[in-house]
Amino acid sequence: MNTVIRSQLLRFSVGRGQQFRFSTAAANGNDLVIGTVDETLGIAMLTMNRPPANSLSLEMNEAICTSLKTMESNPKIQSVILSSSNPKIFSAGLDVSELVSPHPDRLPKFWNSLQQLYLDLYGSRLAVVAAIQGHAPAAGCFLAMACDYRIMSSGDIGGEGGGDMKKRFVPTIGLNETQLGIAAPPWMGQLLVRTIGFRQAELALAMGTLFPPDRALSIGLVDAIESEQHGAESTIIEGLSELLPSISKDQASNPLMQKAFKQATTFAKIPPHARVASKLVTRQSHIHDMIATRDEDTAHFCGFVTQEAVQKNLIAYVEAMKSKSKKK
Numbered sequence: 001m002n003t004v005i006r007s008q009l010l011r012f013s014v015g016r017g018q019q020f021r022f023s024t025a026a027a028n029g030n031d032l033v034i035g036t037v038d039e040t041l042g043i044a045m046l047t048m049n050r051p052p053a054n055s056l057s058l059e060m061n062e063a064i065c066t067s068l069k070t071m072e073s074n075p076k077i078q079s080v081i082l083s084s085s086n087p088k089i090f091s092a093g094l095d096v097s098e099l100v101s102p103h104p105d106r107l108p109k110f111w112n113s114l115q116q117l118y119l120d121l122y123g124s125r126l127a128v129v130a131a132i133q134g135h136a137p138a139a140g141c142f143l144a145m146a147c148d149y150r151i152m153s154s155g156d157i158g159g160e161g162g163g164d165m166k167k168r169f170v171p172t173i174g175l176n177e178t179q180l181g182i183a184a185p186p187w188m189g190q191l192l193v194r195t196i197g198f199r200q201a202e203l204a205l206a207m208g209t210l211f212p213p214d215r216a217l218s219i220g221l222v223d224a225i226e227s228e229q230h231g232a233e234s235t236i237i238e239g240l241s242e243l244l245p246s247i248s249k250d251q252a253s254n255p256l257m258q259k260a261f262k263q264a265t266t267f268a269k270i271p272p273h274a275r276v277a278s279k280l281v282t283r284q285s286h287i288h289d290m291i292a293t294r295d296e297d298t299a300h301f302c303g304f305v306t307q308e309a310v311q312k313n314l315i316a317y318v319e320a321m322k323s324k325s326k327k328k
């Protein structure tokens with residue numbers, strides 16, 4: 001039986017292949033996040049849908065958290081695939097407009113929403129599989145690292161330019177903050193250390209390295225890479241098509257999405273209490289550390305970002321980004 005809960009922010013329906021959607025007033029009625037659940041398989045899909053780049057604004061962070069919490073509150077759901085409606089960008093990280101000339105009341109709220117996203121995602125009782133189809137710089141990489149399993153596109157998706165001059169699309173992932181004149185906060189940097197090890201993380205943080213898929217795999221930043229060449233119709237696996245939101249239905253034959261689906265199915269079959277208990281073994285102390293330093297972290301972030309020199313760097317960075325996009 002389908003249950004439908006309605007509120008101003010949330011419409012949620014439960015059942016096989018049923019969808020729930022989010023919209024906030026600030027997003028002009030757009031669905032920031034689209035969620036689907038399949039109670040029979042115990043799997044959900046959370047598709048980020050904030051064009052053009054799935055950058056993380058205050059409202060986007062809140063929408064992801066609310067969506068995840070809604071899925072967690074359904075005892076039949078054990079795993080979730082985190083994906084993007086943009087085939088070339090998983091998430092471009094923080095919405096830089098939140099950082100440039102910020103409103104003093106909004107800035108701490110924004111940072112708190114990011115901290116909450118870390119706590120909710122990293123500490124989720126659900127096993128979260130990141131389906132990283134496109135770029136994942138900075139906080140986009142953080143999102144992926146806060147999941148339980150990462151599958152990245154190998155980047156051989158079609159191409160641009162056509163003919164023999166086809167340009168290969170190669171997505172990248174990493175904490176590139178230093179390239180922007182900012183530093184990743186300690187809890188984000190430590191997440192990289194826990195994911196790829198001390199020395200690799202130390203170097204990657206200092207250099208602001210963005211890794212292509214093969215390098216990301218070799219250092220353990222992602223767990224698997226997969227081609228996105230769509231297979232023949234016969235390779236469509238049962239259940240995936242129903243789980244995909246209507247805007248991503250064409251992804252049913254995408255090997256990356258299929259691999260993510262299989263991994264989510266595998267997670268969903270593990271006895272949940274044992275899986276959650278083992279997740280706490282590795283993550284609980286880090287979550288406690290973050291909670292203990294949360295206010296200090298907010299004060300530090302707000303003080304850092306509002307410094308004149310940091311603002312100057314950020315303004316120059318945003319201008320370069322806009323003019324690059326205009327030249328296309």
Ligand SMILES: CC/C=C\C/C=C\C/C=C\C/C=C/C(=O)SCCNC(=O)CCNC(=O)[C@H](O)C(C)(C)COP(=O)(O)OP(=O)(O)OC[C@H]1O[C@@H](n2cnc3c(N)ncnc32)[C@H](O)[C@@H]1OP(=O)(O)O
Nearest residue numbers: 052053055092093094095096135138139182183301304325
């Ligand atoms: C001790 C320290 C204490 C405090 C630390 C302080 C701060 C640190 C805080 C937290 C850490 C996290 C920081 C961040 O995440 S900052 C954001 C970093 N992100 C990036 O640098 C990525 C920028 N974007 C890109 O490189 C490319 O867009 C990308 C490779 C993702 C995709 O390239 P593509 O060529 O496909 O698209 P574009 O034409 O470049 O972009 C399309 C469109 O999207 C807009 N866009 C892109 N990224 C962002 C973004 N992060 N925020 C807002 N908007 C973004 C871009 O402007 C284009 O828009 P339009 O011009 O309207 O078409």
